[in-house]
Amino acid sequence: MASRRASSVESFKVMDVLQRANELQAQGKKVLHLEVGQPESGAPPSVANAAVEALTEPRVMGYTDAFGLLALREKISKYYQKHYGLSPDQVPTDRIVITTGSSGGFLLAFTGCFDAGDYVAIASSGYPCYRNILSALGCNLATIPINEEFKLTASELQSEIARRKEAGEAPIKGLILSSPSNPTGAMLHPDELQSLCRLCESENILFISDEIYHGITYGQKEATALEYSSKALIINSFSKYYSMSGWRLGWMVIPETVLDAINSLQQNMFINAPTLSQTAAMKCWDDDTIVELEKHVEKYRTSRELILNQLKNFTELNAKNIAPADGGFYIYVDLGEENVAPGYGSVKMCEELLETHYVAFTPGNDFEDPATSLGDRRFRISYAGGIETVREAMERFYTFWPTWMAQVKAAKS
Missing domain, CATH: 3.40.640.10 (Type I PLP-dependent aspartate aminotransferase-like (Major domain))
Structure with a gap:
């Protein structure tokens, strides 16, 4: 039997998302991985x-x-x-x-x-x-x-x-x-x-x-x-x-x-x-390694701008609810109270986006204080996986968004 200490520890939920994404990929689906912070390029x-x-x-x-x-x-x-x-x-x-x-x-x-x-x-x-x-x-x-x-x-x-x-x-x-x-x-x-x-x-x-x-x-x-x-x-x-x-x-x-x-x-x-x-x-x-790594950063910069620019087209989202993304390779988004309903928050949204459009984001319940409801309002997009992956993923997310918002509005009414 597992110890009480171990049994009380929460799972690292991004790995749960990755597991399901890999299962879908094994079924032949073209899954776009924007859940984990893993550089596309690999070691220099x-x-x-x-x-x-x-x-x-x-x-x-x-x-x-x-x-x-x-x-x-x-x-x-x-x-x-x-x-x-x-x-x-x-x-x-x-x-x-x-x-x-x-x-x-x-x-x-x-x-x-x-x-x-x-x-x-x-x-x-x-x-x-x-x-x-x-x-x-x-x-x-x-x-x-x-x-x-x-x-x-x-x-x-x-x-x-x-x-x-x-x-x-x-x-x-x-x-x-x-x-x-x-x-x-x-x-x-x-x-x-x-x-x-x-x-x-x-x-x-x-x-x-x-x-x-x-x-x-x-x-x-x-x-x-x-x-x-x-x-x-x-x-x-x-x-x-x-x-x-x-x-x-x-x-x-x-x-x-x-x-x-x-x-x-x-x-x-x-x-x-x-x-x-x-x-x-x-x-x-080494000098040649640093040159290579700086090219990686430029790719992240391009992907970052692509996501931020695309999010401007999601008219329901408030720009103040998008974290500044000063560094790293993540965009963190708060849907806002007006864009969630009971049972229709970021956890459900990320699940449906993965199951229907094969795009893997990480819901905020992995990162937020469990004592608050913010985990079901926020989600993280990783742009470590390459420019084209990000581009296609954001296009799929934009296609998914109206259907999702219609579900949220129906649940609110």
């Missing part, structure tokens, strides 16, 4: 070739240090120095941990930094695995509503801190937040990130900054929490900008205070991240 050729070459030398494929290949950690340190203007002292190699994807990083960070019963803050619209992993570990959630710009800033966090103090509730021990955000695509401005870091330090809150979508931004360069705080914990991954989803490789930059704890947990939970993936990732910052 230089990375793939490095993996093939490494396989010819079996001695290279043994265990690494628990924190990963030193040469790879040195490259990551130099990346922070070049990309963000940090000094070597701000990102020393002994505080860089190569992880089994960002998911391995979440498990290490949450286990190493929080005890069962601790309160950890998350945004009301956010990556569902934060909520699910924290819950599995026995942590309590302090869910903070995002603002009208689809962000959680120092202002929202300060309001929650004040509310808890007034109510005599337990203090917040940690905050995990992604910028650019999944699912909203909203990104904190550097001054907003700095204010958040300062507030967390003053309140003794561990800030875990999920920077997995760094490198995929549109018009505004991203900032890292390392620029403003030596006490923040950074999580990143090779899955998104570097197009290495499935290679199960990520990294953390951790505060010195948790070095020993994270080291022991990594040794026991994972031993080390996949050696083959680590070896191949050494090529990620």
Whole structure:
């Protein structure tokens, strides 16, 4: 029998959508995948070739240090120095941990930094695995509503801190937040990130900054929490900008205070991240690789504009209910109260769109606070899967929309 802890954890619903989409595809349907955040392009050729070459030398494929290949950690340190203007002292190699994807990083960070019963803050619209992993570990959630710009800033966090103090509730021990955000695509401005870091330090809150979508931004360069705080914990991954989803490789930059704890947990939970993936990732910052990856970002930019422009034709949708999509590769849409009815919200809409027009979107109940009804008003469109996929999917969605709205209106009357 499954443990009570495991049985209480919600499924990662985007994977449920993917499973049904794959079933339809196996039946011969032309399914358009806009549910998962998986780059269409796959790993750059230089990375793939490095993996093939490494396989010819079996001695290279043994265990690494628990924190990963030193040469790879040195490259990551130099990346922070070049990309963000940090000094070597701000990102020393002994505080860089190569992880089994960002998911391995979440498990290490949450286990190493929080005890069962601790309160950890998350945004009301956010990556569902934060909520699910924290819950599995026995942590309590302090869910903070995002603002009208689809962000959680120092202002929202300060309001929650004040509310808890007034109510005599337990203090917040940690905050995990992604910028650019999944699912909203909203990104904190550097001054907003700095204010958040300062507030967390003053309140003794561990800030875990999920920077997995760094490198995929549109018009505004991203900032890292390392620029403003030596006490923040950074999580990143090779899955998104570097197009290495499935290679199960990520990294953390951790505060010195948790070095020993994270080291022991990594040794026991994972031993080390996949050696083959680590070896191949050494090529990620070569000049030809960066040129290739920037081409990927330009494709995302084109797909992003295509979706935003098409959504303007959905006259029932309010532009204010579409998240800003500053970075990453998602568009997050709120249908609004006027465009939903009992039993006819985004969950049903996404289900019918997939079953009748073979387009896979992810309903908002994967990302929203279960205590609210917003999960059945919102949905996410991933545009990681290629320009033509996006173009055809939005055409099918536009064809589907009038029939769907007619059902909503009938249910309201």
